[in-house]
Amino acid sequence: MLNRAMKRFAVVILALLLVGFGFVLGTALVRIDARNVPLQLQAAPANTQAPITETERLLADIYNRVSPSVVSINVRGGSQNQFDSFQASGTGYVLDKNGYIVTNNHVVDGANVIEVNFLDGMIVAGEVVGLDPDSDIAVLKVDVPQERLFPVTFGDSDQLFIGQTTLAIGSPFGQRWTMTSGIVSALGRTIQGLTQFSVGSVIQTDAAINPGNSGGPLLNLNGEVIGMNSQIVSQTRSNSGIGFAVPSNLVKRVVQELVNNGRVNYSYLGITSAGEQGITLQLINALNLPNDLRGVVVDSVTSGGPAAQAGLRSATNRAADIITAIDGQPIHDMSALVSYLASKTTPGQTVNLSVWRGGQTINIPVTLGARP
Numbered sequence: 001m002l003n004r005a006m007k008r009f010a011v012v013i014l015a016l017l018l019v020g021f022g023f024v025l026g027t028a029l030v031r032i033d034a035r036n037v038p039l040q041l042q043a044a045p046a047n048t049q050a051p052i053t054e055t056e057r058l059l060a061d062i063y064n065r066v067s068p069s070v071v072s073i074n075v076r077g078g079s080q081n082q083f084d085s086f087q088a089s090g091t092g093y094v095l096d097k098n099g100y101i102v103t104n105n106h107v108v109d110g111a112n113v114i115e116v117n118f119l120d121g122m123i124v125a126g127e128v129v130g131l132d133p134d135s136d137i138a139v140l141k142v143d144v145p146q147e148r149l150f151p152v153t154f155g156d157s158d159q160l161f162i163g164q165t166t167l168a169i170g171s172p173f174g175q176r177w178t179m180t181s182g183i184v185s186a187l188g189r190t191i192q193g194l195t196q197f198s199v200g201s202v203i204q205t206d207a208a209i210n211p212g213n214s215g216g217p218l219l220n221l222n223g224e225v226i227g228m229n230s231q232i233v234s235q236t237r238s239n240s241g242i243g244f245a246v247p248s249n250l251v252k253r254v255v256q257e258l259v260n261n262g263r264v265n266y267s268y269l270g271i272t273s274a275g276e277q278g279i280t281l282q283l284i285n286a287l288n289l290p291n292d293l294r295g296v297v298v299d300s301v302t303s304g305g306p307a308a309q310a311g312l313r314s315a316t317n318r319a320a321d322i323i324t325a326i327d328g329q330p331i332h333d334m335s336a337l338v339s340y341l342a343s344k345t346t347p348g349q350t351v352n353l354s355v356w357r358g359g360q361t362i363n364i365p366v367t368l369g370a371r372p
Contacts, residue, residue, distance in 0.1 A: 041067060041119075062167060062223040063179050068119045068150040069094045070216060072171040073103055073126070076113040091170035091216030092116070093225065095139075095255060097146040102255055103215030104230055105131050105138045105194055116142050119177060130258030133194035134266060134371070135246060135342075136230055138215075139258045152217060155224030157247035160184055160203065168207045168229055168243075170216030182207030182241075190335035191231050191244050197266070197371065200338030202244045203227045209243030218245040227251070250343050267345040267368040269337075270305020271298050271312065278333035279322070287320055294332045295324035295356060310366040312355065324361065325354035341368070 041064045075088040090107030094100075101116065108114055114126035126140040164184045172178055186204035193199050205218060209229050218227035227245030234240040257264040273296050284291050298321040301308045313321050323331055331337050345351060347370035355364050 058221065059167070059179075059181070062219065062221070063169070066152065066169060066217070066219060066223050067177050067179075069152045070119070070169045070177060071101060072117040072176045073107055073215065074115040074117070075108055075111040076115075077110045089171060089174055089212050090214040091212065091229070092140065093152050093215075093217045094149050096151045097149050099142045099144050099149060100129065100255070100259060101126065101140040101142060102228065102251065103138050103140065104228065105133050105136045107215050108138050108140065109133070109194075114140060116140065117176070118144075118148070120148070122148065130262045130264075132254050132258060132264045134197050134264065135199055135250060135254050136193050137228065137246065137251060137254045137258070139255055152225045153223065154248050154252055155220050155222065155226045157201075157203065157226050157249045160187060160220075160226060160247075162187060165221050166203075166205045166207045166226070167219040167221075168205070168209055168213060168216060169219070170209075170213035170229060172208070172210035172212045172239075174212055180208035185242070188333070188335050188339070189244060190333075190338065198334070198338050199246060199250070200335040200340075200342060201247050201250070202230075202335070203247055205243050205245060206241040207243065208239040208241075210239050211237060213243075224248075225251075247339075247343075250339075253343055265347050266371045267341045267347050267349065268306060268371045269341060269366065269368060270302035270307045271296075272300045272302075273297055273334045283320075287315075287318070289322070289356075293322065293324070293356060294330070295322040296331055296334050296337050297322050306366050306369045310353075310364050312353075312364065312366075313357075319358065322356040323353050324356055327351050328354075347371075 071092045073090045073092050077087055090103055092101045092103035095102055108128060109131060115123060116126040117123050124142045124144055126142050129139040129141050131138045162184050166182050166184055167179060169177060169179045182205050184203060185206050189202040189204050190198045190200050191202050209232050213229045216229050217225045218229050220226050226248050228251050229243060229245050231244045233242040254264050279293055279297060283297055298312055298315060300314045301312050325331055326340050329340060345368055347368055350365055350367045353364045353366055355362050
């Protein structure tokens with residue numbers, strides 16, 4: 001009797017252990033599988049005991065509307081082995097129902113395999129349509145049914161103001177469809193493209209931008225794309241509150257040319273400037289300039305270039321040509337000049353430069369060339 005009772009007890013204990021092990025194993029499997037489950041959108045609840053502000057509802061609505069337009073991009077380069085792990089990642093967003101997607105040039109440059117991940121769990125291959133290293137913009141194309149594509153809406157980046165609320169959606173450190181918020185911290189910044197040329201009129205924001213956000217949208221409170229998140233200033237390669245986005249108006253122009261022509265033709269003036277940030281006190285003292293003068297100091301003029309042919313002069317120890325306006329548009333620094341040339345002119349077009357020379361302003365027409 002004792003042995004039979006002990007056997008029954010042992011069977012019960014074993015059964016309980018198996019049930020417990022099965023529960024733990026099942027939990028582990030659920031956790032593993034959950035990593036691959038598509039992210040589900042969740043609207044702010046209509047009725048809740050916790051207070052929800054109108055701003056919170058607005059942010060939730062923007063996230064729900066825009067997230068299906070945002071894609072996570074994984075890239076493999078160099079190796080042809082399809083089972084090799086991905087070597088880089090970034091973000092992009094859907095442009096139209098034809099399957100065009102925009103991202104940063106540096107995200108996909110040199111890629112053999114481009115994997116495009118959608119919010120609903122769909123994963124497809126992306127093909128490069130065109131690359132523009134000057135602006136660090138690339139256009140991809142995917143073969144996806146139109147009903148599963150949700151294009152973004154663009155805003156006018158020329159209408160931005162400092163203090164305006166900004167939102168970024170992307171995949172920082174591989175954490176897909178993350179939304180962060182901030183403000184427009186500054187406008188008219190200049191960043192370096194992937195070539196010797198700079199990108200002007202760049203938006204600075206303190207919305208958290210980290211590796212993996214590259215190529216993703218910067219949004220306003222209408223849910224419109226006002227820029228493409230591209231670079232950060234950081235000594236640790238993580239967010240320090242200084243992020244830069246290529247303005248949406250330049251993105252639209254570049255995208256159109258890449259889709260239509262496969263490349264972008266930028267206007268070329270052929271000068272270098274002594275002060276990227278405009279006129280400094282050192283230049284005022286060195287060149288005996290009025291201390292309220294604003295413009296681009298022409299440091300050197302490229303031989304045979306459009307500016308040289310039009311008669312602009314390289315700076316000397318005592319004198320310099322200073323561009324104060326282009327086509328009547330005031331120019332305070334090199335960023336503004338680069339932006340105007342990139343977004344509002346084409347090669348072969350003639351522009352009128354207002355140039356401060358020897359104490360007076362003169363008008364110099366220049367026929368722009370194409371960037372070499």
